[in-house]
Amino acid sequence: MLRAALLCAVLALLRAQLVSFPCPPACSCFVRDAAQCSGGDVERIAALGLPTNLTVIMLYRMDRGTLRSDSFRGMTVLQRLLLADSHISAVAPGAFNDLINLKTLRLSRNQIPDLPGSLFDQLVLLEQLFLSHNKLTRIDQNLFRNLVNLQHLLLNNNQLVSLPAGLFAHLGNLRVLDVSGNNLTHLPQGLLGAQAKLERLVLHSNQLVSLDAGLLRSLRALAELRLDRNRLHSLAPGAFDQLRDLSILTLSRNQLRSLPSALFLHLHNLTFLALDENPLEELPGVLFGEMAGLRGLWLNRTELRTLPDAAFRNLSGLRALGLTLNPRLGALPEGAFRGLGQLRQLSLSHNALRALPRGLFRDLRSLEQVRLEHNLLQTLPGDVFEDLPGLAEVLLGHNPWRCDCDLRPFLAWLRQHPGLVGRAEEPPRCQGRRPGLLLQALSDGDLGCPSTGGPPPHSLAPTWPALPVARDRPAWVPTSAEPWARAQPVAEGQGQDHRLFWSLYILLLAAQAVITGVIVFAMMKLCRLFRKLIRERALV
Template sequence: MLRVAYRPPAAALADMLRSALLCAALGLLRAQPFPCPPACKCVFRDAAQCSGGDVARIAELGLPVNLTHILLFRMGRGTLQSHSFSGMTVLQRLMLSDSHISAIAPGTFDDLIKLKTLRLSRNKITHLPGALLDKLALLEQLFLDRNELKDIDQNMFQKLVNLQELFLNQNQLALLPARLFTNLGNLKVLDLSGNNLTHLPQGLLGTQAKLEKLVLHSNQLVSLDSGLLSSLRALRELQLDRNHIRSIAPGAFDQLRSLSSLTLSRNHLEFLPSALFLYSHNLTLLTLFENPLEELPKVLFGELAGLHELWLNGTRLRTLPAAAFRNLSRLRALGVTVSPRLSA
């Protein structure tokens, strides 16, 4: 017997489709856990994006305490109050960039016990209260870049044992306490660029065995001391360009066996210690351009089979030792200033 599948009429199909859409809409309404405050947009569940208004009156926005993501920007200049985020114990991401924040009251973040990302970039913050971050034990990312910080309490980060990324770039920091990063053993990215640092104290980076990227360019560093970087066994990228470095201690990079990118350009280096890169076996990029280098040591590199780019242009080199590049079998780009004085 031939059987023909039953096909409902078009009207029935339309009714079924409308019912399905209605159910979906009701489901979305049930999924929305709060009415969106008038000054905000709530595109995603448990998330709010707000702009305008006064920083000191954030609590008056009426943000529900069960939010997991908050983005506040372009607020009026003022102080973050201690009650701004009261009761928000499930908040995971708090973005407060471009909000003209000038100060933060003690206790402002005490209820944010599940916070993983805190972004305070591009504000006017000059000082951070000592225990401001003590309750943020789960924090993984902290952005304090592009503010006006001149100093930081040595205990500021002591409770942030899960922190993986810390951005302090583009501030006015001149000195860092030696124990500032002691408890940040899980740190992978540290950006200190664009400050006024003249030196780094011994022990500052003594516990950062997992650090993969260290950004120090555009400071006023004058030297790189022995042992300063010896604990950074996982470091892959080191940016030291645009400083005032005149001297590098022999063996300064010996323990950086994972290092693949090193920028030393635009400093005041007149000479390099012998065998400085002897153990930098994984180096692929090295920049030394725009330094007043007049000569290179006969032994500078080890077996750098992976080095692809070496930039020596803009120096005062008069000779290039023939043996200096013997082990650079995979070099793809070599930048050297053409000079009548230069000879091999």
């Protein structure tokens, strides 16, 4: 009992230290000088009786209504005010006039269609302003004129169709600006002229159709620029030349059919670039500058038919390259990937590739995965994947492999590297001849290779099939694995005059007969001599 009483006393003392004011009944006050309230009427916030010495107020899920001008009267020490996820439909002028020390104001996820032009005039110390996920259709040009210390401004997911040219003119300390998810079709010249410290600019998911030259000229500290999911059909030459610190650039899901030459020439610090889902028909010969830090590049879902030779030669640090779902990409030059010595993942799937040059992957010694599934490949050179020591997976399924003699060299490579063909996808199968048969299951006889006049490869021991014989043309085709020297067909037109041969042959036979006759005659003489000697010895 005593221990429990002491524990209760300690907790009460701790709570008294954490909460130095009487907490309103409808709120929770678990942090010193902070209150969190949920529910209630937006127009009766003043009736909650919140102390004026609070530094943090969080109000959630309020009932629909107007935020009145006396809602936060006298709260001069308040630093953070969060009014998110409520149903605020309007804000009265002067609602924030007493909040002279406010640093964070969150009005996101409400129903606000408009804001008074002088609403933030007294918030000189404000650093973060969140106005996202409302119904704003316009913004007064003077709304941010006194927010000289503002660093984060979020206007995303509203219904803005335009922005006044001088809207951000006094926001010289801005670091993050997000106006994504609106209906902006154009950004006026000079809109971002004062944002020399801006590090992150988010413009995706609008209706932008062009990017004027000079619009981004002042953003020398910019590290991230997101322009994806717009309707950009052109970019001005040199549009990104001044963005020397840019690290992330997204241009995907636009309507770009071409890119100016040398567009990315000066983006030496770029680490991520997305160009996918544009109707790009070609790439200029010079597009990229020295970008040793670029790790990922995506060119999926375009209208590219091919690539310039050595198009990526300056991207020496690239790790991943995506070139998938390009229905017109039917051919690649042998030097397309020259210079990508650090490339690890290369995706060429879902294209219209019919063949690959023998040296396409030459010098890609860091390559680990190649995706070639869902193309129109019928055969590949036998050494197309040679000298790739790090290669771990090749995906080849869903191609119309023509399992004939042309596939024989590549089939030999497959047999030598059975573990490299990806097993997570549909394995490569024959079409046409031997339909449905796995490439790995093919035998040499399945390829139907015709016999030739030279010796067979040492690595193969086929049973040579009979060749078709032309009418009145003699031929001899081996039907078993006899020594090749005994399987030489005699073709018509090779019947040369062999009279010299026959003359030499007859002369040889005559010489042999003469020699034989001489030997026989000599033997007969020797026999007579021996007989005579024997008789003489007998008489003696």
